[in-house]
Amino acid sequence: MSETTNSKTQKEPLFSKKNQKLLSNPLNKDNPITVQVLGICSVLAITVQMKTSLVMAISVVAVMGSANLIISLLRKGIPPRIRIIVQLTVIAALVILVDQILKAFVYDVSRQLSVFVGLIITNCIIMGRLEAFALNNKPWPSFLDGIGNAAGYAWVLLAVGFFRELLGSGTLFGYQMIPNVFYEFGYENNGFMILPPMALITVGVIIWVHRSRERDLVDIS
Amino acid sequence: MSNRYVFIYASAMVVIVALVLSSAATLLRPLQERNMRIEKMQNILAAINIPAPRAEAETLFDRYVTTTKIVNSLGEELEGDAFEVELQDENRKDIADRQLPVFIAEVDGEVFYIVPLRGNGLWGPIWGYVGLQSDLVTIAGANFDHASETPGLGAEIADREFQEQFPGKRIFDEAGNFRPVRVIKGRAAPDDPHAVDGISGGTITSNGVTNMLRDGLKVYQSYFEKIRTS
Numbered sequence: 001m002s003e004t005t006n007s008k009t010q011k012e013p014l015f016s017k018k019n020q021k022l023l024s025n026p027l028n029k030d031n032p033i034t035v036q037v038l039g040i041c042s043v044l045a046i047t048v049q050m051k052t053s054l055v056m057a058i059s060v061v062a063v064m065g066s067a068n069l070i071i072s073l074l075r076k077g078i079p080p081r082i083r084i085i086v087q088l089t090v091i092a093a094l095v096i097l098v099d100q101i102l103k104a105f106v107y108d109v110s111r112q113l114s115v116f117v118g119l120i121i122t123n124c125i126i127m128g129r130l131e132a133f134a135l136n137n138k139p140w141p142s143f144l145d146g147i148g149n150a151a152g153y154a155w156v157l158l159a160v161g162f163f164r165e166l167l168g169s170g171t172l173f174g175y176q177m178i179p180n181v182f183y184e185f186g187y188e189n190n191g192f193m194i195l196p197p198m199a200l201i202t203v204g205v206i207i208w209v210h211r212s213r214e215r216d217l218v219d220i221s
Numbered sequence: 222m223s224n225r226y227v228f229i230y231a232s233a234m235v236v237i238v239a240l241v242l243s244s245a246a247t248l249l250r251p252l253q254e255r256n257m258r259i260e261k262m263q264n265i266l267a268a269i270n271i272p273a274p275r276a277e278a279e280t281l282f283d284r285y286v287t288t289t290k291i292v293n294s295l296g297e298e299l300e301g302d303a304f305e306v307e308l309q310d311e312n313r314k315d316i317a318d319r320q321l322p323v324f325i326a327e328v329d330g331e332v333f334y335i336v337p338l339r340g341n342g343l344w345g346p347i348w349g350y351v352g353l354q355s356d357l358v359t360i361a362g363a364n365f366d367h368a369s370e371t372p373g374l375g376a377e378i379a380d381r382e383f384q385e386q387f388p389g390k391r392i393f394d395e396a397g398n399f400r401p402v403r404v405i406k407g408r409a410a411p412d413d414p415h416a417v418d419g420i421s422g423g424t425i426t427s428n429g430v431t432n433m434l435r436d437g438l439k440v441y442q443s444y445f446e447k448i449r450t451s
Contacts, residue, residue, distance in 0.1 A: 079227040086234060093238045097245055104249040107256035108275065115369075 014140065022144040026152035028214070032125040033156040034207045035217060039125040043157055044199040046116050050173045053161030055102070055109045057154035059117060061147060063094045064126050068146030070094075071134040078135070087130045088121070095120045125153055160202045168193030261304070265324055267364040268350035269333045270388070286335075288325040293317070296443035308339040308348070316440055323444065326352075333361050334448075336441055340433025343425040345369040347378065347433060353392070357445040360402065363387035365430065375426030386417040392438055399442055401434045 012019075032038045046052045070090050071078070078086050099117045102110035110117065120126070129149050134142040165171055170178035170189045178187065192198055211217050259275055262282040266273045273281045289303035294316050303322035311319045324335040332355040339348040349365035363384050370376040377383050387402065391414040394400040400415050404427040409416035419427035 077230065079230055082227055082231060085231070089234060089238055093242055096242055100245050100249050100253070103256065104252035107253075107260065111260075 023148040026149040031152045047161040061150040064146040064150035068134040068142040072139040072142035268352035270362040290323045296447040338437035342429040375423035
Protein backbone atom coordinates (compact mmCIF):
# COMPACT_ATOMS: atom_id res chain seq x y z
CA MET A 1 0.00 0.00 0.00
CA SER A 2 2.21 2.77 -1.21
CA GLU A 3 -0.62 5.24 -1.13
CA THR A 4 -1.04 4.97 2.61
CA THR A 5 2.59 5.71 3.28
CA ASN A 6 2.42 8.66 0.94
CA SER A 7 -0.56 10.10 2.70
CA LYS A 8 1.45 10.42 5.88
CA THR A 9 4.12 12.54 4.32
CA GLN A 10 2.12 14.65 1.94
CA LYS A 11 -1.52 15.66 2.28
CA GLU A 12 -3.88 13.49 0.32
CA PRO A 13 -6.33 15.34 -1.94
CA LEU A 14 -9.96 15.13 -0.74
CA PHE A 15 -11.10 13.19 -3.75
CA SER A 16 -8.02 11.10 -4.45
CA LYS A 17 -8.36 7.92 -6.53
CA LYS A 18 -8.64 5.90 -3.35
CA ASN A 19 -11.33 8.10 -1.89
CA GLN A 20 -13.30 8.04 -5.13
CA LYS A 21 -13.20 4.28 -5.01
CA LEU A 22 -14.72 4.38 -1.52
CA LEU A 23 -17.67 6.15 -3.03
CA SER A 24 -17.98 4.25 -6.29
CA ASN A 25 -17.17 0.67 -5.35
CA PRO A 26 -20.28 0.12 -3.24
CA LEU A 27 -22.39 1.34 -6.14
CA ASN A 28 -21.18 -1.50 -8.26
CA LYS A 29 -18.81 -4.33 -7.41
CA ASP A 30 -19.17 -4.00 -3.66
CA ASN A 31 -22.85 -3.23 -3.57
CA PRO A 32 -24.22 -4.06 -0.14
CA ILE A 33 -27.47 -5.45 -1.50
CA THR A 34 -26.70 -7.10 -4.81
CA VAL A 35 -23.25 -8.41 -3.93
CA GLN A 36 -23.13 -8.71 -0.15
CA VAL A 37 -26.88 -9.34 0.13
CA LEU A 38 -27.18 -7.31 3.32
CA GLY A 39 -30.10 -5.19 4.44
CA ILE A 40 -32.63 -6.66 2.07
CA CYS A 41 -35.41 -6.88 4.68
CA SER A 42 -36.15 -3.18 4.36
CA VAL A 43 -35.98 -3.43 0.57
CA LEU A 44 -38.87 -5.86 0.71
CA ALA A 45 -40.93 -3.73 3.03
CA ILE A 46 -40.89 -0.18 1.79
CA THR A 47 -40.45 -0.31 -1.97
CA VAL A 48 -44.11 -0.33 -2.95
CA GLN A 49 -43.85 3.35 -3.85
CA MET A 50 -41.05 5.58 -5.09
CA LYS A 51 -41.82 8.17 -2.42
CA THR A 52 -41.28 5.88 0.55
CA SER A 53 -38.23 4.38 -1.15
CA LEU A 54 -36.74 7.82 -1.66
CA VAL A 55 -37.33 8.96 1.91
CA MET A 56 -35.94 5.69 3.25
CA ALA A 57 -32.92 6.06 0.95
CA ILE A 58 -32.24 9.61 2.14
CA SER A 59 -32.68 8.56 5.77
CA VAL A 60 -30.20 5.72 5.39
CA VAL A 61 -27.68 7.98 3.61
CA ALA A 62 -27.96 10.49 6.46
CA VAL A 63 -27.71 7.89 9.22
CA MET A 64 -24.89 5.97 7.61
CA GLY A 65 -22.76 8.96 6.65
CA SER A 66 -23.03 10.47 10.12
CA ALA A 67 -22.63 7.17 11.98
CA ASN A 68 -19.45 6.37 10.07
CA LEU A 69 -18.13 9.88 10.68
CA ILE A 70 -18.92 9.89 14.40
CA ILE A 71 -17.51 6.42 15.04
CA SER A 72 -14.37 7.28 13.10
CA LEU A 73 -13.88 10.46 15.15
CA LEU A 74 -14.29 8.46 18.34
CA ARG A 75 -12.34 5.43 17.16
CA LYS A 76 -9.26 6.00 19.32
CA GLY A 77 -11.25 6.47 22.52
CA ILE A 78 -13.81 3.70 22.14
CA PRO A 79 -13.04 0.91 24.61
CA PRO A 80 -12.82 -2.21 22.42
CA ARG A 81 -14.80 -4.26 24.89
CA ILE A 82 -17.93 -2.14 24.51
CA ARG A 83 -17.44 -1.02 20.92
CA ILE A 84 -20.56 -2.79 19.60
CA ILE A 85 -22.66 -1.10 22.28
CA VAL A 86 -21.15 2.28 21.40
CA GLN A 87 -21.87 1.70 17.71
CA LEU A 88 -25.43 0.71 18.43
CA THR A 89 -25.99 3.72 20.66
CA VAL A 90 -24.72 6.06 17.96
CA ILE A 91 -26.87 4.43 15.26
CA ALA A 92 -29.95 4.31 17.48
CA ALA A 93 -29.58 7.96 18.47
CA LEU A 94 -29.25 9.02 14.82
CA VAL A 95 -32.22 6.91 13.78
CA ILE A 96 -34.41 8.40 16.51
CA LEU A 97 -33.35 11.85 15.33
CA VAL A 98 -34.29 11.00 11.74
CA ASP A 99 -37.61 9.59 12.91
CA GLN A 100 -38.42 12.73 14.91
CA ILE A 101 -37.52 14.96 11.96
CA LEU A 102 -39.68 12.93 9.57
CA LYS A 103 -42.60 13.12 12.01
CA ALA A 104 -42.23 16.87 12.17
CA PHE A 105 -41.76 17.65 8.48
CA VAL A 106 -43.12 14.79 6.35
CA TYR A 107 -45.75 13.25 8.60
CA ASP A 108 -47.53 11.27 5.85
CA VAL A 109 -44.36 9.57 4.77
CA SER A 110 -43.35 8.85 8.32
CA ARG A 111 -46.69 7.11 8.88
CA GLN A 112 -46.18 4.97 5.80
CA LEU A 113 -42.64 4.03 6.79
CA SER A 114 -43.95 3.38 10.33
CA VAL A 115 -41.69 0.88 12.03
CA PHE A 116 -39.19 0.66 9.22
CA VAL A 117 -37.42 3.89 10.12
CA GLY A 118 -36.83 2.40 13.55
CA LEU A 119 -35.59 -0.73 11.87
CA ILE A 120 -32.76 1.19 10.20
CA ILE A 121 -31.06 0.47 13.53
CA THR A 122 -30.97 -3.19 12.66
CA ASN A 123 -29.88 -2.59 9.07
CA CYS A 124 -26.85 -4.84 8.90
CA ILE A 125 -25.13 -2.66 6.31
CA ILE A 126 -24.64 0.15 8.82
CA MET A 127 -23.10 -1.90 11.61
CA GLY A 128 -21.11 -3.80 9.04
CA ARG A 129 -19.48 -0.62 7.74
CA LEU A 130 -18.80 0.69 11.25
CA GLU A 131 -17.06 -2.54 12.26
CA ALA A 132 -15.24 -3.07 9.00
CA PHE A 133 -14.27 0.46 8.08
CA ALA A 134 -14.98 3.37 10.42
CA LEU A 135 -13.24 1.81 13.43
CA ASN A 136 -9.93 1.70 11.57
CA ASN A 137 -10.01 4.68 9.24
CA LYS A 138 -9.84 8.45 9.33
CA PRO A 139 -13.04 10.49 9.45
CA TRP A 140 -13.10 11.69 5.84
CA PRO A 141 -12.62 8.30 4.16
CA SER A 142 -15.09 6.81 6.66
CA PHE A 143 -17.66 9.42 5.80
CA LEU A 144 -17.21 8.69 2.08
CA ASP A 145 -17.44 4.97 2.72
CA GLY A 146 -20.70 5.50 4.62
CA ILE A 147 -22.20 7.67 1.90
CA GLY A 148 -21.01 5.29 -0.80
CA ASN A 149 -22.50 2.22 0.80
CA ALA A 150 -25.73 4.00 1.61
CA ALA A 151 -25.92 5.18 -2.00
CA GLY A 152 -25.35 1.62 -3.14
CA TYR A 153 -28.29 0.62 -0.98
CA ALA A 154 -30.29 3.61 -2.17
CA TRP A 155 -30.07 2.96 -5.89
CA VAL A 156 -31.21 -0.63 -5.51
CA LEU A 157 -34.07 0.58 -3.31
CA LEU A 158 -35.11 3.15 -5.90
CA ALA A 159 -34.78 0.70 -8.77
CA VAL A 160 -37.00 -1.81 -7.01
CA GLY A 161 -39.45 0.95 -6.05
CA PHE A 162 -39.53 2.14 -9.67
CA PHE A 163 -40.59 -1.22 -11.08
CA ARG A 164 -42.98 -2.04 -8.26
CA GLU A 165 -44.84 1.25 -8.39
CA LEU A 166 -44.89 1.43 -12.20
CA LEU A 167 -46.11 -2.12 -12.74
CA GLY A 168 -48.12 -2.44 -9.53
CA SER A 169 -49.97 0.87 -9.45
CA GLY A 170 -49.22 2.40 -12.86
CA THR A 171 -47.80 5.50 -11.17
CA LEU A 172 -44.45 7.03 -10.25
CA PHE A 173 -44.21 9.28 -7.18
CA GLY A 174 -48.01 9.12 -7.21
CA TYR A 175 -48.36 10.53 -10.73
CA GLN A 176 -50.10 8.34 -13.27
CA MET A 177 -47.65 6.99 -15.84
CA ILE A 178 -49.65 4.43 -17.77
CA PRO A 179 -51.99 6.37 -20.11
CA ASN A 180 -55.71 5.73 -19.70
CA VAL A 181 -55.83 4.38 -23.26
CA PHE A 182 -53.93 1.31 -22.05
CA TYR A 183 -56.55 0.59 -19.42
CA GLU A 184 -59.34 1.00 -21.95
CA PHE A 185 -57.70 -1.72 -24.04
CA GLY A 186 -57.71 -4.06 -21.07
CA TYR A 187 -54.31 -3.41 -19.49
CA GLU A 188 -54.39 -4.05 -15.76
CA ASN A 189 -52.00 -3.14 -12.99
CA ASN A 190 -50.23 -6.18 -11.63
CA GLY A 191 -51.47 -6.41 -8.05
CA PHE A 192 -48.75 -8.97 -7.42
CA MET A 193 -46.09 -6.25 -7.61
CA ILE A 194 -47.53 -4.59 -4.52
CA LEU A 195 -46.88 -7.65 -2.37
CA PRO A 196 -43.51 -8.01 -0.58
CA PRO A 197 -42.48 -11.26 -2.33
CA MET A 198 -42.28 -9.41 -5.64
CA ALA A 199 -39.60 -7.16 -4.15
CA LEU A 200 -37.54 -10.26 -3.53
CA ILE A 201 -37.99 -11.37 -7.11
CA THR A 202 -37.18 -7.87 -8.41
CA VAL A 203 -34.01 -7.79 -6.32
CA GLY A 204 -33.20 -11.22 -7.71
CA VAL A 205 -33.58 -9.96 -11.26
CA ILE A 206 -31.38 -6.94 -10.49
CA ILE A 207 -28.71 -9.25 -9.05
CA TRP A 208 -28.96 -11.44 -12.13
CA VAL A 209 -28.53 -8.51 -14.53
CA HIS A 210 -25.70 -7.13 -12.42
CA ARG A 211 -23.79 -10.41 -12.41
CA SER A 212 -24.28 -11.03 -16.07
CA ARG A 213 -22.59 -7.69 -16.72
CA GLU A 214 -19.82 -8.16 -14.15
CA ARG A 215 -18.61 -11.68 -14.82
CA ASP A 216 -15.99 -11.60 -12.06
CA LEU A 217 -18.74 -11.45 -9.42
CA VAL A 218 -19.96 -14.89 -10.42
CA ASP A 219 -18.82 -17.65 -8.06
CA ILE A 220 -16.77 -20.14 -9.95
CA SER A 221 -16.73 -22.67 -7.12
CA MET B 222 -8.10 0.31 29.11
CA SER B 223 -9.26 -0.10 32.68
CA ASN B 224 -12.77 -0.94 33.81
CA ARG B 225 -12.98 2.54 35.20
CA TYR B 226 -12.38 4.07 31.79
CA VAL B 227 -15.04 1.83 30.25
CA PHE B 228 -17.58 2.86 32.88
CA ILE B 229 -16.85 6.55 32.57
CA TYR B 230 -16.95 6.34 28.79
CA ALA B 231 -20.28 4.54 28.78
CA SER B 232 -21.87 6.92 31.29
CA ALA B 233 -20.68 10.02 29.46
CA MET B 234 -21.96 8.62 26.18
CA VAL B 235 -25.38 7.90 27.63
CA VAL B 236 -25.67 11.39 29.11
CA ILE B 237 -24.66 13.09 25.86
CA VAL B 238 -27.01 11.00 23.75
CA ALA B 239 -29.86 11.61 26.18
CA LEU B 240 -29.26 15.37 26.04
CA VAL B 241 -29.17 15.46 22.25
CA LEU B 242 -32.30 13.37 21.85
CA SER B 243 -34.37 15.11 24.46
CA SER B 244 -33.55 18.54 23.10
CA ALA B 245 -34.44 17.39 19.57
CA ALA B 246 -37.72 15.99 20.85
CA THR B 247 -38.56 19.21 22.68
CA LEU B 248 -37.73 21.38 19.69
CA LEU B 249 -39.75 19.35 17.22
CA ARG B 250 -42.72 18.71 19.52
CA PRO B 251 -44.88 21.69 18.36
CA LEU B 252 -44.54 20.70 14.69
CA GLN B 253 -45.33 17.07 15.43
CA GLU B 254 -48.36 17.97 17.51
CA ARG B 255 -49.69 20.14 14.73
CA ASN B 256 -49.32 17.21 12.33
CA MET B 257 -51.26 14.98 14.70
CA ARG B 258 -54.03 17.56 15.04
CA ILE B 259 -54.30 17.79 11.26
CA GLU B 260 -54.46 14.04 10.97
CA LYS B 261 -57.25 13.94 13.55
CA MET B 262 -59.15 16.56 11.55
CA GLN B 263 -58.67 14.55 8.38
CA ASN B 264 -60.02 11.44 10.11
CA ILE B 265 -63.04 13.25 11.51
CA LEU B 266 -63.86 14.69 8.10
CA ALA B 267 -63.33 11.29 6.48
CA ALA B 268 -66.09 9.89 8.71
CA ILE B 269 -68.59 12.07 6.86
CA ASN B 270 -66.95 11.34 3.51
CA ILE B 271 -65.16 14.63 3.03
CA PRO B 272 -61.69 13.98 1.66
CA ALA B 273 -59.35 16.55 3.14
CA PRO B 274 -55.82 16.97 1.81
CA ARG B 275 -53.29 17.87 4.50
CA ALA B 276 -52.93 21.46 3.43
CA GLU B 277 -56.66 22.15 3.53
CA ALA B 278 -57.67 20.01 6.50
CA GLU B 279 -57.74 22.89 8.98
CA THR B 280 -59.82 25.17 6.73
CA LEU B 281 -62.25 22.41 5.83
CA PHE B 282 -62.57 21.36 9.46
CA ASP B 283 -63.40 24.90 10.52
CA ARG B 284 -65.88 25.24 7.69
CA TYR B 285 -67.84 22.02 8.27
CA VAL B 286 -67.49 21.14 11.93
CA THR B 287 -69.70 23.74 13.55
CA THR B 288 -69.95 22.53 17.13
CA THR B 289 -67.88 20.29 19.35
CA LYS B 290 -69.24 19.02 22.62
CA ILE B 291 -68.31 16.81 25.51
CA VAL B 292 -71.15 14.79 26.96
CA ASN B 293 -71.35 12.13 29.66
CA SER B 294 -73.08 8.77 29.52
CA LEU B 295 -76.32 10.37 30.75
CA GLY B 296 -76.29 12.71 27.79
CA GLU B 297 -75.50 15.80 29.88
CA GLU B 298 -73.15 18.34 28.38
CA LEU B 299 -69.82 18.92 30.11
CA GLU B 300 -67.31 21.73 30.00
CA GLY B 301 -64.16 21.36 27.93
CA ASP B 302 -62.61 21.09 24.51
CA ALA B 303 -63.84 17.93 22.80
CA PHE B 304 -60.92 17.96 20.40
CA GLU B 305 -58.43 17.51 23.22
CA VAL B 306 -60.15 14.54 24.89
CA GLU B 307 -58.02 11.42 24.70
CA LEU B 308 -60.30 8.41 24.35
CA GLN B 309 -57.44 6.20 25.45
CA ASP B 310 -57.61 7.74 28.94
CA GLU B 311 -61.39 7.97 29.03
CA ASN B 312 -61.88 4.29 28.29
CA ARG B 313 -60.02 3.41 31.48
CA LYS B 314 -62.54 5.28 33.61
CA ASP B 315 -65.94 4.09 34.78
CA ILE B 316 -68.59 4.70 32.17
CA ALA B 317 -70.29 7.30 34.36
CA ASP B 318 -67.08 9.36 34.65
CA ARG B 319 -66.15 9.34 30.98
CA GLN B 320 -65.96 12.45 28.88
CA LEU B 321 -67.44 11.64 25.48
CA PRO B 322 -66.60 13.93 22.58
CA VAL B 323 -69.15 14.70 19.87
CA PHE B 324 -68.35 16.61 16.70
CA ILE B 325 -71.32 18.14 14.94
CA ALA B 326 -70.84 19.01 11.30
CA GLU B 327 -73.04 20.74 8.82
CA VAL B 328 -72.57 19.99 5.13
CA ASP B 329 -74.88 21.69 2.66
CA GLY B 330 -77.57 22.12 5.29
CA GLU B 331 -77.40 18.52 6.47
CA VAL B 332 -76.33 17.83 10.04
CA PHE B 333 -73.96 15.01 10.93
CA TYR B 334 -72.84 13.73 14.32
CA ILE B 335 -69.35 12.28 14.50
CA VAL B 336 -68.17 10.25 17.46
CA PRO B 337 -64.71 8.83 18.08
CA LEU B 338 -64.10 5.16 18.89
CA ARG B 339 -61.19 3.28 20.32
CA GLY B 340 -60.68 -0.41 20.91
CA ASN B 341 -58.25 -3.26 20.60
CA GLY B 342 -57.21 -5.20 17.54
CA LEU B 343 -54.97 -8.24 17.51
CA TRP B 344 -51.62 -6.56 18.19
CA GLY B 345 -52.49 -3.16 19.50
CA PRO B 346 -55.03 -0.38 19.63
CA ILE B 347 -57.45 0.37 16.82
CA TRP B 348 -59.48 3.54 16.57
CA GLY B 349 -61.79 5.38 14.29
CA TYR B 350 -64.64 7.81 13.81
CA VAL B 351 -68.23 7.09 12.91
CA GLY B 352 -70.36 9.74 11.26
CA LEU B 353 -74.12 9.50 11.85
CA GLN B 354 -76.84 11.18 9.86
CA SER B 355 -79.19 13.56 11.63
CA ASP B 356 -81.61 10.70 12.48
CA LEU B 357 -78.80 9.34 14.69
CA VAL B 358 -79.57 5.86 13.38
CA THR B 359 -78.01 5.69 9.94
CA ILE B 360 -74.26 5.67 9.51
CA ALA B 361 -73.03 8.28 7.05
CA GLY B 362 -69.46 7.07 7.00
CA ALA B 363 -66.74 5.44 9.05
CA ASN B 364 -63.02 5.74 9.24
CA PHE B 365 -60.71 3.30 11.01
CA ASP B 366 -57.03 3.13 11.69
CA HIS B 367 -54.72 0.95 13.67
CA ALA B 368 -51.32 0.96 15.31
CA SER B 369 -49.87 -2.38 14.34
CA GLU B 370 -52.34 -4.78 12.73
CA THR B 371 -50.93 -7.24 10.19
CA PRO B 372 -50.52 -5.67 6.74
CA GLY B 373 -52.78 -7.36 4.21
CA LEU B 374 -54.93 -8.91 6.94
CA GLY B 375 -56.16 -6.96 9.96
CA ALA B 376 -54.62 -3.76 8.63
CA GLU B 377 -57.27 -3.70 5.89
CA ILE B 378 -59.71 -2.06 8.30
CA ALA B 379 -57.89 1.12 7.32
CA ASP B 380 -58.62 0.53 3.62
CA ARG B 381 -61.39 2.27 1.76
CA GLU B 382 -62.95 -1.00 0.58
CA PHE B 383 -63.65 -2.03 4.16
CA GLN B 384 -64.86 1.38 5.27
CA GLU B 385 -67.12 1.86 2.26
CA GLN B 386 -69.38 -0.89 3.57
CA PHE B 387 -70.54 1.25 6.46
CA PRO B 388 -72.54 4.12 4.95
CA GLY B 389 -76.25 3.27 5.11
CA LYS B 390 -75.88 0.73 7.93
CA ARG B 391 -77.95 1.31 11.06
CA ILE B 392 -77.09 1.25 14.75
CA PHE B 393 -80.66 0.98 16.07
CA ASP B 394 -83.24 -1.57 14.88
CA GLU B 395 -86.80 -0.83 13.78
CA ALA B 396 -88.08 -1.01 17.36
CA GLY B 397 -85.52 1.56 18.43
CA ASN B 398 -83.29 -0.84 20.36
CA PHE B 399 -79.53 -0.33 20.24
CA ARG B 400 -78.10 -2.77 17.72
CA PRO B 401 -74.67 -1.73 16.48
CA VAL B 402 -73.07 -2.91 13.26
CA ARG B 403 -71.19 -6.16 13.55
CA VAL B 404 -68.27 -7.26 11.41
CA ILE B 405 -69.21 -10.79 10.35
CA LYS B 406 -66.68 -13.52 9.59
CA GLY B 407 -67.12 -14.23 5.90
CA ARG B 408 -69.97 -12.49 4.10
CA ALA B 409 -72.77 -10.57 5.74
CA ALA B 410 -76.28 -10.88 4.32
CA PRO B 411 -76.55 -8.01 1.81
CA ASP B 412 -79.86 -6.77 3.23
CA ASP B 413 -78.74 -6.85 6.88
CA PRO B 414 -78.37 -3.23 7.99
CA HIS B 415 -76.48 -4.26 11.12
CA ALA B 416 -73.59 -6.23 9.60
CA VAL B 417 -70.68 -5.84 7.24
CA ASP B 418 -68.27 -8.36 5.68
CA GLY B 419 -65.30 -9.33 7.80
CA ILE B 420 -61.72 -9.54 6.62
CA SER B 421 -60.48 -13.01 5.74
CA GLY B 422 -57.51 -13.82 7.89
CA GLY B 423 -58.25 -10.84 10.09
CA THR B 424 -60.95 -12.26 12.32
CA ILE B 425 -59.54 -10.98 15.60
CA THR B 426 -59.18 -7.46 14.22
CA SER B 427 -62.69 -7.73 12.74
CA ASN B 428 -64.03 -8.75 16.14
CA GLY B 429 -62.10 -5.84 17.61
CA VAL B 430 -64.00 -3.49 15.31
CA THR B 431 -67.30 -5.12 16.31
CA ASN B 432 -66.52 -4.65 20.00
CA MET B 433 -65.28 -1.13 19.45
CA LEU B 434 -68.49 -0.16 17.64
CA ARG B 435 -70.62 -1.75 20.37
CA ASP B 436 -68.76 -0.33 23.38
CA GLY B 437 -67.96 2.98 21.76
CA LEU B 438 -71.50 3.79 20.61
CA LYS B 439 -73.32 2.26 23.60
CA VAL B 440 -72.25 5.08 25.90
CA TYR B 441 -73.77 7.71 23.61
CA GLN B 442 -77.30 6.19 23.72
CA SER B 443 -78.70 8.64 26.26
CA TYR B 444 -77.27 11.59 24.38
CA PHE B 445 -78.70 10.38 21.06
CA GLU B 446 -82.06 9.79 22.79
CA LYS B 447 -82.03 13.35 24.11
CA ILE B 448 -81.28 14.86 20.71
CA ARG B 449 -83.92 12.76 19.00
CA THR B 450 -86.68 13.73 21.43
CA SER B 451 -85.78 17.39 21.57
